[in-house]
Amino acid sequence: MVRLPYVTALTTLFSYGLLFAFGQLRDFFRKIIDWFKSTSKDLKGYAPICLGLEDFYTRRLYLRIQDCFSRPIASAPDAWFDVVERYSKDNNKTLHRTSKTSKCLNLGSYNYLGFAAADEYCTPRVIESLKKYSPSTCSIRVDGGTTDLHMELEFLVARFVGKPAAITFGMGYVTNSAIIPVLIGKGGLIISDSLNHNSIVNGARGSGAAVRVFQHNNAPHLEEVLREQIAEGQPRTHRPWKKIIVIVEGIYSMEGELCQLPEIIAVCKKYKVYTYLDEAHSIGAVGKSGKGVCELLGVDPADVDIMMGTFTKSFGSCGGYIAASKEIVQYLKHACPAQLYATSMSPPAVQQVISALKVILGEDGSSRGAQKLAQIRENSNFFRSELKKMGFEVLGDNDSPVMPIMLYNPAKIPAFSRDCLKQNVAVVTVAFPATPLLLARARICISAAHSREDLLKGLEVISKVGDLVGIKYFPAEPPKHGHQAHKKVE
């Protein structure tokens, strides 16, 4: 959990307050200037398309640091990539690309197993399938969009994850938004973790069921909420709930923490509620053979009712899947809107996942899969322990390839991001609204494609910039061997 020192909280609040005050001042002057200019005839009688307050954050806060986000790249998002340089003539309002690029160390892309760039096993097969099937089927799955590749992928995914059957979709976000309304509707209850992803929140809202939240990763609090809700029943009528689903994620992408799966599953089994596990970041990245959080924490996949995941992060492709029992998958194929109204997954992307899965399972005839899995675990643990030794405040658990470094103050966000870029390290910084207002952070994603030298270079740059920006909130561990050598000399 994050421990926010009082001084930091005060200074952060002060900074935001100052930014807010200046923003309001500029808005006030803007209103006066607009009042002097004649209002355009076209918009008479219409409300403004973006209301004042919605836009305030974008116009007055985000635009100042716009160059830290949406940086275009000119090569594959591998361990090292080319970031396009941009310039602005009007104080960051519009950014223009140049043709110059700078080669930077990539600490921001979700490339956990290194499949992002052209791979020696996957890419030839992907190109073959592109020539055979074309980039798209132009059809929904139930019409003419199911190719034999899609069927092969579904069998392979089910086998990999350890469930009887699976169903795939063309986009991970749509998987959550379109599946949850099919499984539960009015009269049902969804209990979701307080830090769940936006796609789950959208799916829960779209379903029409009641939604309650339990404290992040807190199994006793989940039990308390469950007992209260089952005893009370539906609001106002007090009829018993039709069904209850608990939704959790494998790795929370903003915290880097693993889910406390065994405790949560035990609670859910006791109270007969269904569990839905979103493994977007953990499938392929954790676990001895890459099978995700269930393998890492020793949970039997049969205990989780529905397992969801995406192919974007560890497999270098796009799309999502749901793995569950045969009956549920059959029902979803018949009723899910993403199968009935959305174009099926692009065939080359399907082939990429099939090849990546074969490499991970070792069925391509080499041991690259096992090497990649060992590499990412080693890299993550090494990087995290080194950062902690330097005195940074790093969140997350061991073995998780996502590590957020706390920044807190809004001014440190662009400072950290720009200084790292100057020294050729590309990092990702996140602030409000993806995280709570006071808890801005830089998020590092480690990949199996990073070598030890890459990591050391990254650590060196982050340490230098960290000193400059002042984010080493904890005391650094002094290097022990140097101190002893010094003593010996004396």
Place this chain on the structure above:
Amino acid sequence: MASAVVNIATAALDWVAVAFDAPFAGAVVFGVHINGHLVAEVLLIAVILFQLTRKSYKPPKKPLTEKEIDDLCEEWVPEPLHPPITKEMKVEPPTIESAAGPHTIIEGKEVVNFASANYLGLIGNENIIDSCVASLEKYGVGSCSSRVFYGTTNDHIDCETRIAKFMSTPDSILYSYGISAIFSVIPAFCKKGDIIVADEGVHWGVQNGLHLSRSSVVYFKHNDMASLESTLEKLTNKQAEKVRRYIVVEALYQNSGQIAPLNSIVRLKEKYHFRVILEESHSFGVLGNTGRGLTEHYGIPIEKIDIITAGMGNALATDGGFCTGSARVVDHQRLNGSGYVFSASLPPYLANAAIAAVNYLEDNPSVLTVLRRNISLVWEGLSDVPGLIIASDPLSPIVILKLKNSTGSLKSDLELLNKIVERVLVEDSILIVSTKRSVLDKCRLPVGIRLFVSAGHNESDIKKVSESLRRVACENWPDIV
């Protein structure tokens, strides 16, 4: 009896009089004459104050004990996650073994394919495949990141600029999936308290967007301009300056094949001060002399339509979606479009395919003439099929045939149509499909058989499908000649 009561009453009154004439009755305290009635008033006030200080009676609250909660949890029985599996749920769609072009292979046999929305025949186009191969070798398949965090490649920005140039708008924004474009755009611009007037025949993606926006949604009769006008009339009020109001329509409805009369809609929008959100998934690349969509078809300047969205999985034979409009509209979505910010970006090779497809369309507008000719041939061939009637617009590449006489329920209609479709596939090797409806879909338009006509079909394909449908329909309804 009565006299006794009177006696007691007078005795009581005498006592009261005595009290009033008591020695203190004439006293003067603090300059106030204390008369008898003051005593009664003081006593009354004391009684009132006494009652006010009493707590009102509330029955004691008894929270459930732990044991009771345990019992309730034991007794509770949840419904199963899925309803019982019926026969229809077990039906598997046909598996395609080659590219989904006008001719494809199912179970080893060659089949004429009328089930792919491949309107310009771009599946299998060599240029597009070559540009995709170059992109795959450079970038790999996925972009591994959101657009906001290093998921933006030069190809994405080039694709957005190309589409904006093609549509003559200032800018456009790319989404990674066709259906996510519309259900991210609507909640970005419509919040609680705004008013949306939508056609009742819009597809599920639009319905989901409307639901997520939490605005008040009013539906008008499908493609009926009189119904739209009366709805707009009812909703006009003085709050126009504060409340945003939108009309949401599709250019070519995929549920019915009808084309929205954009000139009437623009006229109504200007009269009643609404904004228009136009969903052009099936009309982009199809309608208009050069394929620029419904605005070109009606000759309306594109600045009059506030927001246009489209999926690229149809005419452009790639995946993903885009939204275009004024610069303000597009910029707002870069932080507020949930499908843009919270999802990985479109794979770069698909963005390249989109650029190649738009270039092809701009260089070869004659492909639209071929498409239109094919559609009219299909109309000719299917105009006299017994038992079925064409329900879509003559310009629509989605040709929808619905039953002349419905059997009464949606379910039995679909069963009948599915039987016809299956026979056509098995006996004549032609793939056509029936309407698919999800349980979550609110649309109540009639179901039918759909044919997706492509510029890649040739005359013999169209003749085959007309003959086959006619034969199967005749055998199904032998009484109708």
